[in-house]
Amino acid sequence: MTKEKNFEEKLTAWALKHLNEIFAVLRIIKPNIVFKGNALVTRFEDVTEILDRDWIFQVPYAEKMRKVTDGGNFFLGMQNTEQYTRDVSNMRIAVRREDIDTIVKPFVDNTSTEIVNAASGKIDVIQQLTRVVPTRLIGEYFGTPGWNEAEFADAATIMFQYLFYPDDPKVEEKALNAAMQTRNYLDQTIAERKKNPTDKDDVLGRCLKLQQIGTPGMKDTDIRNNLIGLIIGAIPTTSKCAAVTLNHLFNNPELLVQAQQAARVDDDAQLIQFVQESLRLNPFAAGIQRICAEDYTVAKGTLRSTKIQKGARVLAATQSAMMDGRKIKNPKQFQLDRPSYSYMHFGFGLHTCFGQYINLIQIPGIIKAVLKQNSLRRIADMAVEEPFPISLEITYDS
């Protein structure tokens, strides 16, 4: 390795560790930066300005999405087109908000409780719980349990890393193999379900009903591509958010006690706030990427006004926005009474997370099963293999 490369890697590692401090300085001295064809936007107001203008700041994921599906795009990779509206609308008919109370919540609560009880006092929260619950939810609710539970979760995770993190040929190779295996599995599952229809009311069954009545955008490959996108979006994200929340509570024993009290009386609304605040202080990602489609001046008419050139890659730093004291009072403090606009974990604007309402039930449901236990103790620090945590071992009274 050359000296410069070594230095660059060390600098990046240092910067990643100190992002909150770096963003805090930038928000004051240079809130919007343009550098070598890239732009970074750090204040709350400007981050929302970028994410609100989807026709100028466009999603950059289409090329990789097409490799994952071996052809068609998935709606997160689309601009605001007719096809985007069609595909999101179709999937919203299949993944309904009313399912949250009738299907999602009972399934998540029961599955999480069963797993924690069966582990008899010692569990690796990530390997045995936070990865497993969303994978099983997809099995039950979508009708696609995967060819093997652990491999299915691994496949979703590596495809996520490929789609949303910087290019890495090793990651690409693994992700494209995982994509092929996932496509084959879903093709088979769809074909079998059509051959042997069942009465089970799940997302795949609903998609096939939409197909039967001739709904545009619901051919077998369309259904498969929509499902791949949702599966990738659902598993690694949920796992990381639940693990990070628990880890934050273990780092702050007085908060852990409060959260346990909320869990024991099933105060789900308060548990949502514990999740939101823990993630605000330990965010899922630094920000959201966009490509600038035409020259644009952000924060026009202010001292921080900055011209972003067509073609620039832009990072709308949601992590920084959620710490911006101009919008978020006492941002370094953990407070359970913040309004919901304080949070951008699930994005902002056109592409706001499709699973946002599921998330606010599933993540609290997973952590609640742990928080209800007595004598909770973390055995070792949470282990992380960037970009995902891989192990968090805890003990409790069995």
Ligand code: HEM
């Ligand atoms: C639990 C943690 C989750 C986090 C932190 C998360 C985060 C996000 C973020 C930040 C975006 C916006 C991306 C962008 O604008 O570039 C997004 C979009 C999306 N998420 Fe999630 N997500 C989570 C869970 C889920 C789940 C459970 C599902 C599926 C049921 C899902 C499906 C999607 C889809 C399909 C989009 C694209 C929406 C669109 O293009 O309109 N996500 N998510």
